[in-house]
Amino acid sequence: MEYSVGDVLRVDGEVYNVVGKIRYRNQVDNCLWDEYRLFSQGTSREKWLSIDTTYNEYSISEATWNASTNGYHEVDQGVEIVVGAWGNVDVDPGERAKFTEYEDVTEEKIVSYEVWEDGTETSTGYYLDANEIQVVSHGASATMGSQAGFQSGAQMSSGGGKAVDAGAKIVKWIITIAVLFSVGGPLLGAFGGMRATIAKHLEKNTSTYTYTTSVTGEDGEKADVYKSNLTLDATAKDIIDAVDGNTTDVQQNEEDDDESVAIMTTKEYCLVYMSEDGNDVLVQVSTRKFAYTNDSQPYRSSRYTHRYYRRFYYSRGYSSDSSTYTDYSSPYGGFDDDPVSYNTTDTYSSYSSSVRQASARSRSSSGGGFSGGK
Numbered sequence: 001m002e003y004s005v006g007d008v009l010r011v012d013g014e015v016y017n018v019v020g021k022i023r024y025r026n027q028v029d030n031c032l033w034d035e036y037r038l039f040s041q042g043t044s045r046e047k048w049l050s051i052d053t054t055y056n057e058y059s060i061s062e063a064t065w066n067a068s069t070n071g072y073h074e075v076d077q078g079v080e081i082v083v084g085a086w087g088n089v090d091v092d093p094g095e096r097a098k099f100t101e102y103e104d105v106t107e108e109k110i111v112s113y114e115v116w117e118d119g120t121e122t123s124t125g126y127y128l129d130a131n132e133i134q135v136v137s138h139g140a141s142a143t144m145g146s147q148a149g150f151q152s153g154a155q156m157s158s159g160g161g162k163a164v165d166a167g168a169k170i171v172k173w174i175i176t177i178a179v180l181f182s183v184g185g186p187l188l189g190a191f192g193g194m195r196a197t198i199a200k201h202l203e204k205n206t207s208t209y210t211y212t213t214s215v216t217g218e219d220g221e222k223a224d225v226y227k228s229n230l231t232l233d234a235t236a237k238d239i240i241d242a243v244d245g246n247t248t249d250v251q252q253n254e255e256d257d258d259e260s261v262a263i264m265t266t267k268e269y270c271l272v273y274m275s276e277d278g279n280d281v282l283v284q285v286s287t288r289k290f291a292y293t294n295d296s297q298p299y300r301s302s303r304y305t306h307r308y309y310r311r312f313y314y315s316r317g318y319s320s321d322s323s324t325y326t327d328y329s330s331p332y333g334g335f336d337d338d339p340v341s342y343n344t345t346d347t348y349s350s351y352s353s354s355v356r357q358a359s360a361r362s363r364s365s366s367g368g369g370f371s372g373g374k
Contacts, residue, residue: 001051001130003036005087006139011049011060012132015041018139020087027079027096031055037089044357048123049133058133059110061125063248066319067111072102080114088244090266113323118267119288120324198263198270198285201242202226208238209283217294219328223286225299228272232281236261236272236348239283245356249316250348251340256304261348262312264288269317271309275300292321295331307337315339 003009007018020037033052038060040047050059077100082091098115107127114121202209202224209226216222228235240247240263249264260273269291271284277300284298291313297306310332318332343349 001053001133002034003135004139008041008136008139009036009038009049010134010136011038011047012128015136016047016049017041018087020089021085022082022089022091023084024080025083027081032083037087039357044353048125051133056130058128058130059125060128061110061112061123063121063123065122065316067122067124069102069111072104072109072111074100075103076101088246090246115324120320121266122320198239198243198265198268199224201239202283202285212282213299215284215294215296215299217286217290217296219289219293221287221290221293223284223290223294223298226283226285228281228283230281232259232261232272232274235281235283236263237351239263239270239272240348240352240355245352245354245358247352250352251312251316251343251346252348253304253308253312254343256307258302258304258308260305260308262308262316263348264312264317269313271298271305273298273301273305273309276302276305288317288321289325289328291317292325292330292332293328308340310335311337311340 003018003021005018005021009016009018016038018036019039022035022037023032024035025032031052031054033050033054036049036051038047038049039045045062047060047062050057050061052058077098079096080099081096082093085091085093095116097117100113102111103109110123110125110127112123112125114123203211208230209228212225212227214222214224230238236250236252240250243265247263247265250262252259252261258273260271263270263272267288269286269288273282273284274280275282280300282298282300286294295310295313297303298309301309314332314335314337318330318335322330
């Protein structure tokens, strides 16, 4: 039971596009399993389909900010190692994460935690029967070239298989590179983990963004500040476009006459805002670790912008980050302001979702390729 990027599946009665695929190896027993990144055709929601044919276990889940394990019991833990990545996912072969899985008393529902180097991911889901997973149609991505690239990545990252001669490795890499060029595969994304981040986008687009300063926080972490020559609205949308809509949360402030837009991904926290004198559109971007360990006022921001910067991070990022950066103290431990409520009609959240879906449809029709992501 194996699928490809571009396939359309019906899972538990709902139709999904397969936009990404990750193959993992369990460090404990060397068993392999696949996880597929799905987007629902009906709701546009992202789901993950896990298929473990070794133990005949199938499940579907989705990411959440946090999940209670009250009434659940631990059923598995270990270290998962990425041995293959295909399509729109945010990992590279060789990356690893500690994982822990829990089941409820019915042994149907699941809560899982994955602790990566750059953060913790929490998801909730439930088990499936094999017959609840059906192919609606096959995409065009299972070409000879794509398969060769995927298998080569898996072989070369695997630590438990047969030793591969160095010369043979080089030949395989050359063949894979040639095939990827011939089918239009994204070479940098395939081999360098170079999928766009917000920080890289701002740094390289010097015609739009002018580097202004860096703010140094605890533990040497820095936040970079850029001046944009676009409007605030166009700047926020340009950044969302740059990451293909792959945000974990986006929302504009609707209080205090402040129009700041907060953009969060699995790795970064970005704020698009007006300078305190109202003359400049500024962008501050940092790692999630910087945000966790610092709540200082963004450069040249008003006190209302600063308030939103803190409230949004506390509401949408602090809880999950607190289980990742356990060795660091955070000023948010004593946070006493009101959290940011979810706005289901937020302009930028809706825009991010539409960009993500458009990107997913484009990749499905073109056959995808390697990617650098989780």
